[in-house]
Amino acid sequence: MTVKQEKILQSALQLFALEGYHATSTSKVAKQAGVSEGLIFKHYTSKEGLLNAVVEEGEKRFKNLYAEIVLEDKPRQVIKKTLELPFIVPEEEYGFWKLQFKLKWELKDYNTQKMQPMMFALSNAFKNLEYDNPELEAELVLHILDGVASAILKDMVTDKEELRNFILTKYKL
Amino acid sequence: MTVKQEKILQSALQLFALEGYHATSTSKVAKQAGVSEGLIFKHYTSKEGLLNAVVEEGEKRFKNLYAEIVLEDKPRQVIKKTLELPFIVPEEEYGFWKLQFKLKWELKDYNTQKMQPMMFALSNAFKNLEYDNPELEAELVLHILDGVASAILKDMVTDKEELRNFILTKYKL
Amino acid sequence: MTVKQEKILQSALQLFALEGYHATSTSKVAKQAGVSEGLIFKHYTSKEGLLNAVVEEGEKRFKNLYAEIVLEDKPRQVIKKTLELPFIVPEEEYGFWKLQFKLKWELKDYNTQKMQPMMFALSNAFKNLEYDNPELEAELVLHILDGVASAILKDMVTDKEELRNFILTKYKL
């Protein structure tokens, strides 16, 4: 991965996040990356290829993010860490995550399996805590996660700390 | 509003929902609507104008949808009806609502005030039920609503009835 | 000639003068005239037909303008009146005359014969005044007329009165 190749990926990430995949032209990406348009195709073969690289990068960061959740063995901690996820993402990364959420709607076949390991970890946690319906509890937590993260990324949450505490208290965490 | 003008709006709605705004060309819309491409511009001045018309239509339906929630006076009912929203939308309308969710991400300045009346109705309801933190309770309900609706529209919820009952039970409704 | 028909002609005149024939769309003309686009075609059959009407109107005014020159019998007066022409046109009519000058360049076959009667009157005048080369004198006067009128219409002449006197003095008129 050369410096310019990296530059392209970063620019694509930023622009796709800001304007959406379809609304971003390869020429814009090239300009922002400070490279020739041709180079994008040398490195990523097509615009879609570039998108895939961006998505893969997303997957990597995704895995990083919930790695410790999946590995966590204290059930309370699993739930707590999941619900805290949207609050611990640093603001510089909002653009990146916004893109991931955007792509979930924009792409026909955006990998939906991604959440499976977390689903599994959560329902296990609820099982250990002897909740009546661990699977549904897990599902609800993921929906809350999604709803809260969406709101935060769209800058609709004014007091994040307050919301976080409120949610954690609700779940007695 | 002539028949053809209506036809254009319907086609735009459908295609924007299916493929996204940027990925849908005006020529496709025209073809699907069975009209000349020029007519789109006669009636809606630009592609963006057409989008605005679609968004306005969305706003209308939105208001319809939560009209009875806002007018409801029994606090339990306000909350119940809100949380049931994603489950009562008929499947034929999924395309339409998918578009609205998509647009929230795609548009630079998608009207975020839209939820204000519901926010107000909900926090009032929680106040009447003497919850400790009615505003935050209301906010959380809206985030759940958003998360659940997203999941349903993306066809990620296998047993909707089950999920609905589970959520209502959680809130003792 | 109905009121609306007149309105169309006036608007066409103004817009063709301001922006040029090709740069003016029939829809603009209709809008400015406050009529439906269809009406233009009812009355003038085509955009070119409208142009012809404008040109004919131009010819009429043209004839009016040099009518008294051609009829004038004192030779000095013929020359004087010719050279004074650009200075006596009222400023409200500049738009109209600008259009005529523009059309001379824009149209392939703008009637060039129009000047013939003046040419004739002028060379006669110079003949009577016993100039050596009356035809060429006449031609030059017409070129001066054209150059001066162009400059005035393009708003390049700051002191019209001064220029007028200067030219008349030159010709001892």
Add this chain to the structure above:
Amino acid sequence: MTVKQEKILQSALQLFALEGYHATSTSKVAKQAGVSEGLIFKHYTSKEGLLNAVVEEGEKRFKNLYAEIVLEDKPRQVIKKTLELPFIVPEEEYGFWKLQFKLKWELKDYNTQKMQPMMFALSNAFKNLEYDNPELEAELVLHILDGVASAILKDMVTDKEELRNFILTKYKL
């Protein structure tokens, strides 16, 4: 400036001259230049950009044309060379100059300062020759220049040599 870029400029020049700016489509220009339409926009960003390039080219040739007049120090020669200008332009260049005259009417803000250096040279010449009103003499010469050039370019002058001699004799040159 690549070969094709040059080709585009030449074709534009020719077509704009022949048919006028507004009446010439970019596709025509591309076809005549033997390039893809897209290339025009790569090199000149817009149709107007192409026009600007054409105008600039005009300005260059313009400067060339009167360079030696401005540098001339014998006052008689300054005036003579000015008035001879329309007669020494080779016929192959008529298309080009026609365009320049056309544009003076077609463009909203065609640079009118262009004549300033000649104006200056001429009034200086007349001052040196102790004419009563050097500025107005200069202005008149420029109007004559404009009128005569217009007539020649519109092919309205049958005997150019005759006219040239006549004018020069008038000014005793």
Add this chain to the structure above:
DNA sequence: GATGAATGAGTTTTCATTCAT
């Protein structure tokens, strides 16, 4: 006489992609 909905061909412009260097 007048409207305005509707069209089809055309216009300017954008875009992803290729290729010689």
Add this chain to the structure above:
DNA sequence: TATGAATGAAAACTCATTCAT
């Protein structure tokens, strides 16, 4: 590896014109 000239297809949009009412 990297450039940038070049393309062809498609995009958004305009325009003169027709026609039913």
